[in-house]
Amino acid sequence: MLKNEMKITPWEVSGNIDYNRLIKEFGVSKIDSKLLNRIKKYSKELHFMLRRKVFFAHRDLKWLLDEYEKGNKFFLYTGRAPSGPVHLGHLMPWVFTKWLQDKFNVELLFQFPDEEKFLFKQNLKFEETQKYLNENMLDVIAIGFDPKKTKFIIDTKNAGLMYKEACKVAKKITFSMVKSSFGFNEQTNIGSIFYTSMQAVPAFLPSVLKNKKIPCLIPHAVDQDPHFRLTRDILPKLGYPKPASIQCLFLPPLTGTKGKMSSSDISTAIYTTDSPNEVERKIKKYAFSGGQETLELHRKKGGNPDVDVSFQYLRFFFEPDDKKLQKIYDDYKSGKMLTSELKEILIEKINSFLKEHQKKRQLAKKKIHKFLLK
Numbered sequence: 596m597l598k599n600e601m602k603i604t605p606w607e608v609s610g611n612i613d614y615n616r617l618i619k620e621f622g623v624s625k626i627d628s629k630l631l632n633r634i635k636k637y638s639k640e641l642h643f644m645l646r647r648k649v650f651f652a653h654r655d656l657k658w659l660l661d662e663y664e665k666g667n668k669f670f671l672y673t674g675r676a677p678s679g680p681v682h683l684g685h686l687m688p689w690v691f692t693k694w695l696q697d698k699f700n701v702e703l704l705f706q707f708p709d710e711e712k713f714l715f716k717q718n719l720k721f722e723e724t725q726k727y728l729n730e731n732m733l734d735v736i737a738i739g740f741d742p743k744k745t746k747f748i749i750d751t752k753n754a755g756l757m758y759k760e761a762c763k764v765a766k767k768i769t770f771s772m773v774k775s776s777f778g779f780n781e782q783t784n785i786g787s788i789f790y791t792s793m794q795a796v797p798a799f800l801p802s803v804l805k806n807k808k809i810p811c812l813i814p815h816a817v818d819q820d821p822h823f824r825l826t827r828d829i830l831p832k833l834g835y836p837k838p839a840s841i842q843c844l845f846l847p848p849l850t851g852t853k854g855k856m857s858s859s860d861i862s863t864a865i866y867t868t869d870s871p872n873e874v875e876r877k878i879k880k881y882a883f884s885g886g887q888e889t890l891e892l893h894r895k896k897g898g899n900p901d902v903d904v905s906f907q908y909l910r911f912f913f914e915p916d917d918k919k920l921q922k923i924y925d926d927y928k929s930g931k932m933l934t935s936e937l938k939e940i941l942i943e944k945i946n947s948f949l950k951e952h953q954k955k956r957q958l959a960k961k962k963i964h965k966f967l968l969k
């Protein structure tokens with residue numbers, strides 16, 4: 596593989612990500628203004644992640660809205676494989692999912708496939724995934740999901756409910772199908788080969804339990820698409836509708852606008868449990884800057900917000916106000932705003948967000964039981 600070549604699988608994201616090429620290769624559709632207007636009909640206003648094309652692609656969203664219009668409500672499905680602490684990149688699609696839940700008043704099934712990373716990561720033990728499962732649940736609850744409309748489905752705990760359905764999916768998937776979808780080979784362990792059928796289950800489990808065809812919408816980062824492409828092929832064969840999806844970009848790592856924020860490199864990620872000092876230190880030390888070498892040059896030539904990670908974090912997540920964001924963009928580009936000033940704005944935004952999040956995360960410890968699927 597060439598250096599910097601785009602690589603995107605559910606287990607690895609690296610290189611320069613060309614989203615237009617990705618749309619073509621994955622066969623997803625762009626979210627256009629017509630579709631945005633249809634969403635707006637129900638949500639009244641558009642979430643900034645939609646306005647800014649952070650959620651940029653979909654499958655079958657038109658169909659989903661047609662069904663909604665006919666009174667056939669969908670449910671939301673998303674998830675998190677516990678393998679480490681939660682960082683800001685994970686939170687992004689969850690914040691958006693919560694918005695969808697509120698605007699459309701729908702139920703959410705949140706999967707914790709606590710076997711996934713055990714199977715895929717050489718050195719990860721079950722004890723560790725269980726520790727992260729408990730930690731990660733706190734972060735999801737802290738987002739503010741309504742416990743009356745949200746259920747957690749944990750693969751090893753809810754296996755009794757899931758296994759039979761997973762087998763129905765697995766029976767329709769051959770080794771050669773997963774080989775080409777995920778790049779598996781003869782050395783891949785058989786747990787990994789089976790895994791995608793577990794991730795398919797929540798997309799139709801409510802239809803099984805209620806014995807009717809309930810539409811499903813999956814908000815997810817674009818790297819999960821290979822799983823759901825397979826799911827979409829299989830479900831009609833089992834008599835269930837194909838799940839629709841709405842897909843987002845990756846929050847870039849601190850170190851630059853390539854790839855995604857990742858837990859495996861401590862310097863690229865801001866965790867939900869980071870202290871204000873830690874956030875400040877990481878942003879000041881690592882956040883890739885689009886500024887000029889010297890103050891003089893910066894004043895003269897201006898910075899480049901398009902490659903500046905601090906600006907990108909404001910755009911993706913921390914400055915919902917379009918006018919304020921535009922002003923920061925203009926001021927930075929003209930050289931009026933310095934990198935240090937831009938970083939100050941971001942540090943303050945992240946820290947006030949995390950202060951609230953950490954409070955809710957603490958309170959979440961007493962709420963876990965309300966979310967568990969019985």
Ligand code: TRP
Pocket residue numbers: 605672673674675676677706707708711794813814815816819
């Ligand atoms: N595979 C995802 C991960 O690595 C977890 C996951 C399970 C998921 N079901 C999902 C993500 C549905 C998005 C949507 O974290």
